[in-house]
Amino acid sequence: MRAVVIEEYGGPEVLRLTEVPAPVAGPGQLRVRVRTAGVNPVDTKQRAGYFSATASASFPLRLGNEYAGPVDQVGEGVGGFAVGDEVFGSATGQCYAELVVVEAADAVGKPAPLGWDAAGGLPAVGQTAYTALEQIGGVTAGETLLVHAAAGGVGTVAVQIARLRGAAVIGTASERNHDYLRSLGAVPVAYGPGLVDRVRELAPGGVDAALDAVGGDATAVSLALVADRRRIGTTIDTAAAETYGFQRVGGRTTPGLRQLAEWCRTGDLDLPSVTGYPLDQVAAAHRQVEAGHTRGKVVLRVG
Ligand SMILES: NC(=O)c1ccc[n+]([C@@H]2O[C@H](COP(=O)([O-])OP(=O)(O)OC[C@H]3O[C@@H](n4cnc5c(N)ncnc54)[C@H](OP(=O)(O)O)[C@@H]3O)[C@@H](O)[C@H]2O)c1
Structure with missing residues (x-):
């Protein structure tokens, strides 16, 4: 072969x-x-x-x-x-x-x-997103999740799972991906300088949890906006997670993939x-x- x-x-x-x-x-x-x-x-x-x-x-x-x-x-x-x-x-x-x-x-x-x-x-990406959201405490109705790099593979699935769980989602991406994020159910916001203020305009009380799928400046933004560090996860920046006491997240889960498949079957994902x-x-x-x-x-x- x-x-x-x-x-x-x-x-x-x-x-x-x-x-x-x-x-x-x-x-x-x-x-x-x-x-x-x-x-x-x-x-x-x-x-x-x-x-x-x-x-x-x-x-x-x-x-x-x-x-x-x-x-x-x-x-x-x-x-x-x-x-x-x-x-x-x-x-x-x-x-x-x-x-x-x-x-x-x-x-x-x-x-x-x-x-x-x-x-x-x-x-x-599906299993990573599924596991990551569990590891940061799950997200539920009434909560707001910030997803950094929401238009990428992990972000695309994380946004949809969080919406299925009833949470509101703010997702970072460049302007060209904002309509895409809206189609997934997220409120889009541009990354780069001023991101903390732009998110605060959308969520004046801060956000309940953050999932970082890009690293770099995302760490400082998550720390500024999420009160409980156990509810911050990164799929990439192990050093930042260790330094600031938040979570390196992700991992395979076959039961999780079965759940994702079920959501696909019902047209929800x-x-x-x-x-x-x-x-x-x-x-x-x-x-x-x-x-x-x-x-x-x-x-x-x-x-
Ligand atoms: N794929 C997996 O299963 C997996 C598993 C474990 C860990 N990880 C790690 O998680 C990270 C993300 O993986 P992925 O597969 O989702 O990557 P990906 O699909 O390649 O991510 C691409 C996305 O990143 C966005 N992006 C680039 N720079 C950004 C910034 N500064 N702020 C916000 N968004 C930005 C881009 O949006 P724009 O085009 O709008 O800039 C693009 O949509 C990687 O470091 C990967 O190693 C991935």
Whole structure:
């Protein structure tokens, strides 16, 4: 089968599409024929060697942590799945490929309303947003949540979950994404100097919780606007979280993905903006993600 590998750390040019042996589903596993695979900022950091000091990797190294596609092979002892079932989920470091082997326990049925592009892009950002909101205490009716980088992948899902939970949401983005944020149910606000004042105009008493998906200046803004530091979370700035006593948030949750799938099934949740690249244009996909201004998600269209 074809898969993307890197033989060394470096820029997007090190990404190479090549032939590798097809994996086989073992006990408790499924093999999935990948239709789409999401591209996340962590993939670009891994490609660049950002984690090389703390995590050893052997080359050739595979990339990609989320997939969507039909089941192609069912491993021994797996119940509840059959060849042809449409599934999606997370699987670490192998999804930029035509076939992936995944733990059946972590695969979730793809909701019919979700197209393949959205399905391949939802698991990582969806689970991150779901877990992050739980970790900052959940958000409920009557509360206001501030989401930094609300137009990105994590932000797109976090806004919708918070709205489903009944909270009001203020989301930061550049002007070109303000209509997009309104369509998700957030009140948009421009980031940059003066952000604290602009949020206070919208929420004179401050906000109850903040989710930071961009880092940098977002930390000071969250600290100025949220009284309880346990209700501030960041998906990116571990150092700031440790320094100021708020939370580094995120993580995988299969029950969370099942809930997200259910919301998609009922039409309450969507990934409405996805940019797709063919697998052989993976370098272009990485360049877009690294530019840091994707609306929604980037996915690879594999098959
Ligand atoms: N993806 C995941 O599953 C995941 C999991 C764990 C951690 N994380 C981390 O969380 C962060 C966000 O991930 P993501 O996938 O949501 O990223 P992303 O989709 O690539 O984020 C792009 C968004 O960031 C916005 N943005 C850029 N600069 C901004 C600023 N100064 N203030 C506010 N918004 C700004 C852009 O909006 P404009 O175009 O309007 O500027 C764009 O919509 C990354 O650092 C990632 O490593 C992600």
